[in-house]
Amino acid sequence: MIANIHQTATTSFQNVSEKQATKLSTYKERVIADRVVMLIMLLGTITLAIITA
Numbered sequence: 878m879i880a881n882i883h884q885t886a887t888t889s890f891q892n893v894s895e896k897q898a899t900k901l902s903t904y905k906e907r908v909i910a911d912r913v914v915m916l917i918m919l920l921g922t923i924t925l926a927i928i929t930a
Contacts, residue, residue, distance in 0.1 A: 902910075
């Protein structure tokens with residue numbers, strides 16, 4: 878029983894394909910990501926200022 882489980886696990890690991898190469902982000906995607914991060918930071922700063930005031 879243990880041998881069968883081991884054999885099944887090994888064959889399933891061997892069938893895993895390699896990861897695809899990550900594609901580079903475009904300028905537009907980077908700008909959108911920057912804007913989202915800046916908005917989150919702004920909202921966090923405002924929230925923290927309200928809590929500590």
